[in-house]
Amino acid sequence: MQGSIYTSFSEMVIENMGMSVWNELLSVVKPPSEGVYTKAMQYDDSEIMAFISALSTMTKIEASVLVRDFGEYLFIHLYHNSPASLSHVDNLQDFLFCIDDVIHKEVKRIYPKAYLPTFEFTKADNGDVVMFYQSKRKLCYLCEGLITGAAKHFNQLVTIAHPECMHHGADKCKLVISFEE
Numbered sequence: 202m203q204g205s206i207y208t209s210f211s212e213m214v215i216e217n218m219g220m221s222v223w224n225e226l227l228s229v230v231k232p233p234s235e236g237v238y239t240k241a242m243q244y245d246d247s248e249i250m251a252f253i254s255a256l257s258t259m260t261k262i263e264a265s266v267l268v269r270d271f272g273e274y275l276f277i278h279l280y281h282n283s284p285a286s287l288s289h290v291d292n293l294q295d296f297l298f299c300i301d302d303v304i305h306k307e308v309k310r311i312y313p314k315a316y317l318p319t320f321e322f323t324k325a326d327n328g329d330v331v332m333f334y335q336s337k338r339k340l341c342y343l344c345e346g347l348i349t350g351a352a353k354h355f356n357q358l359v360t361i362a363h364p365e366c367m368h369h370g371a372d373k374c375k376l377v378i379s380f381e382e
């Protein structure tokens with residue numbers, strides 16, 4: 202996983218929980234990187250997974266909740282450092298539709314070692330956006346948080362349902378995004 206994701210993760214822990222929690226996390230997880238990350242480099246996925254599971258044990262907050270909160274925190278950091286120009290995108294739906302083909306495509310061009318998730322979209326008759334997410338990392342809760350972060354950025358109110366999930370045996374996660382007027 203890209204160093205920029207790790208940098209944001211450590212910033213979130215330090216900002217929201219304090220330096221002592223981050224230090225404790227490092228002493229429990231003992232990551233090969235020693236917790237020092239360079240944005241443009243790749244680090245083993247097992248580090249982030251180990252942080253989440255140790256933080257969940259330490260705080261007694263469920264891992265899915267921690268990952269969702271992290272996604273929401275992460276969004277604005279990714280957005281402001283996006284390698285693709287996003288100035289023409291002014292709403293959540295258009296933004297979601299361009300993650301795969303514009304944003305993540307550009308990320309992959311710049312960082313060929315990045316492994317990016319794939320998305321498929323359909324639009325329900327009632328206007329809901331149905332998003333299928335697939336990745337070896339199964340970070341569907343990160344998706345939920347990123348979408349919530351993006352919705353806040355565009356000042357839109359959404360609810361996200363997650364009726365099918367890779368953590369419960371599905372081959373893809375199905376996220377149904379309902380827009381509130």
Ligand code: HEM
Pocket residue numbers: 202203204205206279280281282283284300304305308314315316317318336337338339340341343344345347348351
């Ligand atoms: C400007 C916006 C965005 C940028 C610049 C961006 C960039 C990135 C980067 C650099 C990674 C790490 C890839 C790697 O290290 O292999 C990543 C991963 C990821 N991105 Fe985005 N992203 C953006 C928005 C979003 C949004 C809105 C979603 C939600 C649907 C999303 C979903 C994900 C997920 C779930 C991952 C984790 C990797 C995985 O699932 O396998 N991204 N993104």
Ligand SMILES: [Zn+2]
Pocket residue numbers: 341342363365366367368374375
């Ligand atoms: Zn899922």
